[in-house]
Amino acid sequence: MTGATVLASALGFAPGTALALLTLAVGVLFVLGVPILLVFSTWVLGFAVLFPAFGLQNTSVAAYYQLWTFPLTAVPLFILVGALINQLQIARDIIGLSRSLAGWLPGSAANTALLTSGVFSAITGSNAATTASVGEAFTDELREEGYDPVFSAATIAAGGTLGIVIPPSVLFILYGVTFNLPVSDLFVAGTLPGLLMLIGLITTATVISYRNDYGTDEYAFDVREVLRSVLKARNSLLAIVVLLGGIFTGVFTPSESASIAILFVVTAEFLSGNIRGTAFLVESVRLTIYLVGIIIPVLVTSIMIQQSLSFLDLQDLLSNAILALDAPILIGSVLIVVMLLSGSVLASIPNMILVAPLLAPAAFALGISPLMWGVIFMISDAIGFITPPYGLNLYIISSITDIDYMRIAWGALPYFFVLTSILVLFFVFPELNVLAA
Known part of the structure; x- marks a missing residue:
């Protein structure tokens, strides 16, 4: 891919390979428990180094204008x-x-x-x-x-x-x-x-x-x-x-x-x-x-990542791959599974900003409006609060009650199935939400 810096060339990596290695590295940091802000910031800065279109000097400008709302x-x-x-x-x-x-x-x-x-x-x-x-x-x-x-x-x-x-x-x-x-x-x-x-x-x-x-x-x-x-x-x-x-x-x-x-x-x-x-x-x-102070920096870096992914056309690639299934029931099933999985591993803000726009074109193709898509995605994100390995609510109540996190997760399964049923209901019949008209 054109636009890679001298640094990537000097290391002997093609831009795509360098980006893959960067993504792998931050993935390891995420698994090791490094704060999500540092993980995302590392990826944003690495991307800015690899692709001059998103130069380092632009990160502060982008952050400023994202907050100017x-x-x-x-x-x-x-x-x-x-x-x-x-x-x-x-x-x-x-x-x-x-x-x-x-x-x-x-x-x-x-x-x-x-x-x-x-x-x-x-x-x-x-x-x-x-x-x-x-x-x-x-x-x-x-x-x-x-x-x-x-x-x-x-x-x-x-x-x-x-x-x-x-x-x-x-x-x-x-x-x-x-x-x-x-x-x-x-x-x-x-x-x-x-x-x-x-x-x-x-x-x-x-x-x-x-x-x-x-x-x-x-x-x-x-x-x-x-x-x-x-x-x-x-x-x-x-x-x-x-x-x-x-x-x-x-x-x-x-x-x-x-x-x-x-x-x-x-x-x-x-x-x-x-x-x-x-x-x-x-x-x-x-x-x-x-x-x-916790929310806003994560919001800014997440938006920067989303912009970078759009630059790489990842949104179109993913949506085209899902739509290639060419059957509404298969497309819908994949979207629901991906939403539940992403909600179980990502914090709310990164999940909302990174995954929602990637899946949106496929959801729109099924006739779901942008407004209702936001509601549906928020329901799936909420389910992630009681789904390991992220499950923020599980961690919070575990610290209060001193009960093992995974025991609470098992106990929450009946609630998980009920909430998932509601998610599927509004996904299949979005017109039921008359307030979203």
């Missing part, structure tokens, strides 16, 4: 909303509301944990934050009610998958920015699949709990108790209304909705007498800066 300002704001919710201990009111709604079902605490995950997801937009918060809140209660520890951990990990599908989702914001799709439309399109995922998880937990006699009959459905719980959790519920209502109605952009939600949460909690001092704000901002 208004919708990205929503990312730290949404993270800050979730951090404030945790720091102000609003979680206890959310748990009370979830218990009044789901505590009467077989598997009372398990279903309460799942419903709490759904509400948390509608505030934090993060799988990791949801898994960690719900795990800390419910691990002891599940143990006290006699649940199998592995089942309890697997249930909490599965509930965390809702964090990137139920709006507002940080990953939907990044996806919209990267692929030039309206973030508000992605939020709307993710609502129905997210709710169906929640219903599927609760149904699975209910069946397993009923068969194993898990849970307690201490709770009963009481409309008055539900109303009391709604009143106690009014600040968090109104925060969700502010966040999503402004976006869905088109009154606010995602960034504006998140800003207003921050102001609302702090003001409401202050007027309720729940704020004493500023320590909560300092800690929330510190956590937000930390997470943004």
